[in-house]
Amino acid sequence: MNNRILLLSTKSLRSFSAGFISIVMPLVLSRDFGLSSFFVGLLLTLIVLSGATATYFSYKMSRLVKRKTAMVIFSFVSAVSAAGMFLTDSALLFAIFAVFSFLSVNGTDIGPTLALENSALSDASYGKNTKYFSAYNMLGNASIALGAISVFFLRYQPLRFFFLIFLGISLISALFYSLLKEGRAVKQHVQEKRSSEKIHKLAMLFSIDSFGGGFTLQAIVAYFFFIRFGVSASQLGLVFFAANVLVTVSYYFSYALSKRIGLIRTMVFTHIPSNVFLLLIAIAPTSAIAIVLYLLRESLAEMDIPPRQAYTMMVIPKAERNRASAVTHSARMYSQSFSPVLSGVLMQTVSAGVPFIFGGSLKIAYDLLIFKGFKDVKTVSK
DSSP: HHHHHHHHHHHHHHHHHHHHHHHHHHHIIIIISOOOOHHHHHHHHHHHHHHHHHHHHHHHHHHOOHHHHHHHHHHHHHHHHHHHHHHOOOOHHHHHHHHTOOOSSSSSSHHHHHHHHHHHHHHHSTTOOOHHHHHHHHHHHHHHHHHHHHHTTTSOOOTTTTOOOHHHHHHHHHHHHOOOOOOOOOOOOGHHHHHHHHHHHHHHHHHHHHHHHTOOHHHHHHHHHHHHOOOHHHHHHHHHHHHHHHHHHHHHHHHHHHHHHHHHHHHHHHHHHHHHHHHHHHTOOHHHHHHHHHHHHHHHTTHHHHHHHHHHTTOOOGGGHHHHHHHHHHHHHHHHHHHHHHHHHHHHTTTTTHHHHHHHHHHHHEEEHHHHHTTTOOOOOO
């Protein structure tokens, strides 16, 4: 198999697990271990923070060992953690395994393997970044939708059965990564200083967006629907399945739109209205209205992802792509890691809908800032 097929396969597997983990995790913490909103938010924060740290060091690890070897190691650690979460009845041990699992709890695919995959896919795209990143995300989100609907179809299984599925996915991913073919590393130290300026500016802006997004991780949204309206896990599976079908379709239109108006404009002009819908969820009077608003939001919310990933790789020389991907992804995850615990506090002390107001407002601010800062910045590499 060539690298593109292998990377699309691992993306699909990992995304499938992201689809069910974000639903299952908060319910396991609440039902099985009796944790309060604050402690649910705190553990989600620690999970994201751990993943962010691993993501930041992923490019350093890829310099010590081959990039594919680093991805194999991360997948194997996830497998061991999944086994621990499935087997233990101790809340403390469960939390420790969860923190070192590199789980995605926001309903999208994040983590150290994603960062390295982005640079690997860019290298394998041969100048067709936008096309392949759109396909990469379409396939990934279709898998997230299937992961979400699996909660409905497997509703008679204990919730922790899903950690056993995550174990199997992690082991298969490790096998696929081991089959990747890698060329020789490229060295371009002359361009490193100029690249660093772009990387850090993008990382700062992505941090604002991600900090806002952390207030409404999919796990938080699932928890919101559960405590505000009493929506069950199987019903949430259906809602998130529908949402991810809409997201998957939106990636096609994202690619078409980016060809007409450019990458940055596609990112901003689709993201702002999605965040308006996010704000409105906070004041929705019924579960039906809240679900409709959420689905409208999701139909636009991720149209910025393929152009954002493609743009980040296309403004950075090939030799710096591992670093650019690791730094920008880890910046997003670090900033996002603080939001869930704040969401837990706000939901417990103020109102269940307040995190949606904080998150939507910050994400709109990001849209305006990145449009102002990068609308005229041209790509320098394919």
